[in-house]
Amino acid sequence: MKKNEQLIILELMNRRGMIKDKSLLYRLKNGFEGELEFIQWFGKYNKSHWTLETDYWFDMDGLKQIDDLLISSQKWIVVDVKHYWGKFQYINGNCILNNKLMKTDIFDSLETKTKKIRRLVADINSNIRVDSAMIFIGEHCQVELDCVPMAQVVMRNELMSFITGLEYANPMTDWMTRKIVDKLNEYRTKERPPDIALAPEQFSELLKGIQLDGCGHNDFSTDNRWITCKVCGTKETFKSVVSRHAIELSYLFYYYPKIVTTKNVHALMGGQITKRTVQKYLKEEFKVVGMRKNCYYKVR
Ligand SMILES: [Zn+2]
Structure with a gap:
């Protein structure tokens, strides 16, 4: 699973000293890690023919995102993974995390998405059932509910039995697989564009310097092709460093x-x-747009 663009930008901004309040960065990072963990466990414990569609962005009367769709020929499950730390309470329809009222009702939002997926699935086969599950994957998360939500609530220590307990799914026919892929693609959209990014006048504020992939140091040696970190030994070619x-x-x-x-x-x-070296590799790797003085490289 790929990181979303918002998280990529925040991590880069952080490395360049551009973030004061890191709460959003931690929240997104945490969410991403929880999601990765769910995917790993699903891969490990899913023994029949359920498949997983992760991070599904779709537009059906509005843009929505689903963490995971568990798909079989008889049943689908819409999954939200919450990587909370501390105490989560659902009281009188209010979501409270560590005594703080949350802005959204996570169960209500999951139910809205589930209803949309029911509409989508009805076009494939009206006999397929669509349920939902809220997975609390945080190691130190407690949950207190004053009602039974529509979604199945699964705690971290119940996740293995949730996955192994999924009803046996028959292998999917090629015809069915294609139909599902086509239907998902019909509504699929790009993720929501990031709302955090820098403006050109902030360029001067960035911490400058080479940053090697997976190394936080700034003491390097170079030879013809490689840049090597003197502290941890991380090595990267000029070409890779320049394009990154x-x-x-x-x-x-x-x-x-x-x-x-x-x-x-x-x-x-x-x-x-x-x-000169920078230019050489940029020209090798990317398309040049525009004329001489005003030219730039198209990298995404
Ligand atoms: Zn290093």
Whole structure:
């Protein structure tokens, strides 16, 4: 599963010293980790022919996102994965997390999405049942409910039995698989565009310097092809480093693609590699758009 663009941007902004309030970053990161864990466990314990559609964005009278769709030929389950820490309460239709009232009713929102999926599935085969499940995957999460929600509530320590307890699913025929894929694609949309990104005038505020993939240090040695971290030994080729920094720029300034120029990539890398080298690899890797002086690279 891919990270969503909002999270990619926030992580990059964080590495460049551009975030003061990190709460959204932690929330999204946490959500992503919970989701990954669910996918891993599903892969491990699913022994019959259920398939998984993850991070499904669709538009059926409005844009919605579903964490996971569990799909079989007889039944589908719409799944939301919540990676909460602490105490979650559902009281009088209010969602309260660690004594703080949440803005959304997570059960209501899951039910709305489930109803939409029922409409979608009815077009495939009206005999397929659609249920929903709310998975609380946090290790240190307690849940207190004052009613029985429409969705099945599954705690972390019940997740294995939830997956192994799914009714046996027969193998899907090719015809059915195609029909499902087509139907999902009919409503599928791109994820919601990020609402956090930098403006060009913020370029000067960015922490500059080369950042190797998976290394947080800034003491490097270079030879003809490689940049090597003197602290942890991480190695990356010039070509990979240059293109990654170009991609990084395009995410940081998501709505200003023209910012990806040789000059700016060179500056982002703190001038630690010559402009000529930067340009050489950018030209090799990406399409040049525009004329000489005003040209930029199309990286996404
Ligand atoms: Zn390092």
